Amino acid sequence: MQCPYCHVDDDRVIDSRSTDGGNVVRRRRQCNACRxxxxxxxxxxxxxxxxxxxxxxxxxxxxxxxxxxxxxxxxYKRPISVQQIDELINRVEESLFRRFEREVPAKAIGQEICRLLRQLDKVAYIRFASVYLQFKDIGELVNEAIEVQEEPDIPPGQQPLFDGA
Ligand SMILES: [Zn+2]
Known part of the structure; x- marks a missing residue:
């Protein structure tokens, strides 16, 4: 993006969030030339x-x-509303658009979905993870399922965003 002050095209994104139901992304940027x-x-x-x-x-x-x-x-057939799925997708996008500008590894998307789904619904998480995390064998999958069983469910609105880069 060209800086509106010094017109140099060199900036970094400080913050990025979806507004207008995910149709518009608002980005705070800092010019690397004039700061x-x-x-x-x-x-x-x-x-x-x-x-x-x-x-x-x-x-x-x-x-x-x-x-x-x-x-x-x-x-499928889990007590999760369309709205909850939408919220979850918004959270995933917020996190991805904040961390990646042009290209994002499919793995990063899968991991972020897993992270949020895990907090929302354990069965849905295990189903999703069994496809995306590609467990070595059934034992690994079962271990994951047992571990997840102990964790509380958190609605998407209350889930913390991933802040690490
Ligand atoms: Zn500038």
Missing amino acids: KRFTTYERAETETRLQVIKKDNKREPYDREKMRKGIQLAC
Whole structure:
């Protein structure tokens, strides 16, 4: 982004959050040249330009609906509302868009979904994780299931955001 003060195109994103139901992303940026801060509002189409790096190193455009399908499948017949799934996806996106500008490894998306789903619903988490974490064998999967069983459920609105980079 070009800095509105000194017009140098060199900045870093300090903070990034979705507004307007996830259609607009508000970013706080700091110019690396003059150190002034400015805010940009970017429509969702910018986000569709985010590329996902797949395991075979091929790239494909980030697809919110594809992610939703995977989560919905994991949540099949679980006491989870459409609204809760939406909130969860918003949290995942907030975290991803904050950490990745242009390309995001598919693994990072899977991990973030796992992290939030684990807090929301253990059965859904285990279903999702069994696909995305690719456990070595059934024993590893069972161990994970036993460990998760001990944890409390946390609604998406109360889940902490991932802050590490
Ligand atoms: Zn500047």
